[in-house]
Amino acid sequence: MSExxxxxxxxxxxxxxxxxxxxxxxGCAAIWVPPRALCPDCHMGDMEWIPMVGTGKLMAFTSxxxxxxWMAQQGFDRQHPYCTGVVELDExxxxxxxxxxxxASHPEDIKIGLPLLVDFDDVTLDASRESxxxxxxxxxxxxxxxxxxx
Amino acid sequence: MGRNVAIAGAGMxxxxxxxxxxxxxxxxxxxxxxxxxxxxxxxxxxxDALYVGNFTNDLFVKQSHWGAVLADALxxxxxxxxxxxxxxxxxxxxxxxxxxxxxxxxxxxxxxxxFEDMSKRTTEEVxxxxxxxxxxxxxxxxxxxxxxxxxxxxxxxxxxxxxxxHLMDVTIKSHDNARFNPKAQHQRSIRQIMESxxxxxxxxxxxxxxxxxxxxxxxxxxxNPPIAWPMHxxxxxxxxxxxxxxxxxxEELATSFTDTPIHVRGIGQGSGRALHAADxxxxxxxxxxxxxxxxxxxxxxxxxxxxxxxxxxxxxxxxMHTEDLGFFxxxxxxxxxxxxxxxxDGSKPINTSGGLKCKGHPVGATGVAxxxxxxxxxxxxxxxxxxxxxxxxxxxxxxxxxxxxxCAVTILERR
Numbered sequence: 309m310s311e312x313x314x315x316x317x318x319x320x321x322x323x324x325x326x327x328x329x330x331x332x333x334x335g336c337a338a339i340w341v342p343p344r345a346l347c348p349d350c351h352m353g354d355m356e357w358i359p360m361v362g363t364g365k366l367m368a369f370t371s372x373x374x375x376x377x378w379m380a381q382q383g384f385d386r387q388h389p390y391c392t393g394v395v396e397l398d399e400x401x402x403x404x405x406x407x408x409x410x411x412a413s414h415p416e417d418i419k420i421g422l423p424l425l426v427d428f429d430d431v432t433l434d435a436s437r438e439s440x441x442x443x444x445x446x447x448x449x450x451x452x453x454x455x456x457x458x
Numbered sequence: 459m460g461r462n463v464a465i466a467g468a469g470m471x472x473x474x475x476x477x478x479x480x481x482x483x484x485x486x487x488x489x490x491x492x493x494x495x496x497x498x499x500x501x502x503x504x505x506d507a508l509y510v511g512n513f514t515n516d517l518f519v520k521q522s523h524w525g526a527v528l529a530d531a532l533x534x535x536x537x538x539x540x541x542x543x544x545x546x547x548x549x550x551x552x553x554x555x556x557x558x559x560x561x562x563x564x565x566x567x568x569x570x571x572x573f574e575d576m577s578k579r580t581t582e583e584v585x586x587x588x589x590x591x592x593x594x595x596x597x598x599x600x601x602x603x604x605x606x607x608x609x610x611x612x613x614x615x616x617x618x619x620x621x622x623x624h625l626m627d628v629t630i631k632s633h634d635n636a637r638f639n640p641k642a643q644h645q646r647s648i649r650q651i652m653e654s655x656x657x658x659x660x661x662x663x664x665x666x667x668x669x670x671x672x673x674x675x676x677x678x679x680x681x682n683p684p685i686a687w688p689m690h691x692x693x694x695x696x697x698x699x700x701x702x703x704x705x706x707x708x709e710e711l712a713t714s715f716t717d718t719p720i721h722v723r724g725i726g727q728g729s730g731r732a733l734h735a736a737d738x739x740x741x742x743x744x745x746x747x748x749x750x751x752x753x754x755x756x757x758x759x760x761x762x763x764x765x766x767x768x769x770x771x772x773x774x775x776x777x778m779h780t781e782d783l784g785f786f787x788x789x790x791x792x793x794x795x796x797x798x799x800x801x802x803d804g805s806k807p808i809n810t811s812g813g814l815k816c817k818g819h820p821v822g823a824t825g826v827a828x829x830x831x832x833x834x835x836x837x838x839x840x841x842x843x844x845x846x847x848x849x850x851x852x853x854x855x856x857x858x859x860x861x862x863x864x865c866a867v868t869i870l871e872r873r
Binding site: 316342367368369370371372373374375376377378379380386389390392393394401402403404405406415420450451452453 | 581582583585586589593594595596597598599600601602604605606608609610611612613616683684685686687688689732733734735739
């Protein structure tokens with residue numbers, strides 16, 4: 309994919325290709341992930357895409373026992389909770405992401421500060437589902453970030 | 459402000475889950491109670507304009523354009539009617555717009571309110587619908603509303619050493635207060651719920667739960683299952699139907715409506731970022747900004763606020779709000795709750811109505827409903843839940859929309 313306009317859609321397209329991309333403000337060098345078309349620090353709109361390494365740490369999390377219908381359709385329920393959280397990337401920005409590879413049934417054992425690595429397996433899976441769905445993209449079918457312990 | 463504004467009357471419907479009442483029924487209930495509360499009576503034709511807050515009716519009821527729909531239902535046509543949407547702070551924003559309208563001199567008498575009609579949808583549908591007010595990134599990552607607050611709770615626990623037990627202190631207090639609120643959705647204390655469940659277990663001949671304390675009950679995952687850990691069922695406000703409204707008038711006209719007007723002394727509003735971009739994971743930037751604006755306008759500080767209704771959509775939120783409002787230092791709100799400072803007889807009573815947790819949280823109605831509790835307390839008409847032995851003069855409300863994207867703070871005064 310060549311240089312895209314700075315949008316959530318482009319961010320998700322990069323994710324579907326297995327790339328975690330952010331933007332850097334050409335004016336003040338601030339880095340933003342997910343991307344922003346306008347730098348909220350200096351209010352300039354000149355942003356350039358840059359790749360993120362894909363490593364970070366867990367800052368906050370929850371184990372979700374009652375999720376939205378589209379998560380239930382993927383088999384998550386009271387007996388099968390999933391973990392989602394806030395990840396601080398090593399470059400500084402924070403992102404929200406599903407956290408795989410932890411035991412969501414025992415959230416008291418999940419530790420803040422846990423070192424994490426981006427995992428693109430599920431993302432590309434969801435991206436392929438999107439093309440199969442004629443009703444248009446919904447939250448479940450949109451590429452999203454997944455991290456796992458490293 | 460150009461002109462000062464006073465509350466001449468207020469009313470709310472019962473809050474709960476009502477299969478037989480729609481949005482219009484609920485708002486009419488609130489309107490009728492409000493009309494009855496205006497001591498000297500008033501003519502509905504005197505209303506210059508309507509401002510009404512609602513969040514989800516487009517989605518849950520498949521009907522938009524609620525300003526005009528309600529103006530018609532109340533017989534206010536052709537008066538101007540405007541709907542505000544700020545997620546769970548929708549009617550707090552309507553209130554602010556109404557204050558602006560009177561303060562500017564444009565109108566003298568304004569009806570302001572809010573309503574929500576949620577219970578006819580499944581829990582999953584409501585969860586998904588409410589999540590529309592979080593950021594698109596949170597939804598895609600599988601976050602729900604309880605999930606966002608659950609994540610913030612883990613950050614708070616880690617940073618300040620709090621535990622689920624502190625959240626239980628908030629829940630127990632909310633239920634204790636709601637016992638005395640006849641409008642509340644849940645009117646039983648945790649003790650009363652425990653007794654009822656024990657009796658039910660005995661009647662069925664099954665094992666009777668061995669809880670001794672309220673915290674034993676709340677720690678029992680059978681009785682209090684996790685929703686979005688560490689948010690369990692009793693940490694979460696319910697799905698509710700309800701409406702609330704107030705008659706706002708220019709202050710110089712107030713005594714022609716009532717001998718006990720309550721004055722709007724300060725209003726503030728702020729905006730906040732999505733969870734991932736928040737400046738703090740343990741605090742709401744929008745609340746800090748809204749409080750500062752409202753305190754400045756009122757010429758008061760946090761210490762002058764005698765009591766407050768805060769937006770306890772989840773137990774952890776009440777703790778954070780009491781810190782963001784400056785009632786307690788950052789990181790100490792959970793200790794204040796544990797020490798009983800926020801109880802009705804404490805030094806800073808919080809959510810004497812039972813809060814969103816027990817009074818109910820028909821999201822669009824909540825902002826104005828919170829103000830109604832402060833209005834009752836200031837007028838000494840809160841019945842058995844009246845804050846005891848206090849000359850109440852200044853109370854505040856704080857409402858957040860979504861996961862903190864919007865916050866409104868209102869300071870009310872009895873002179």
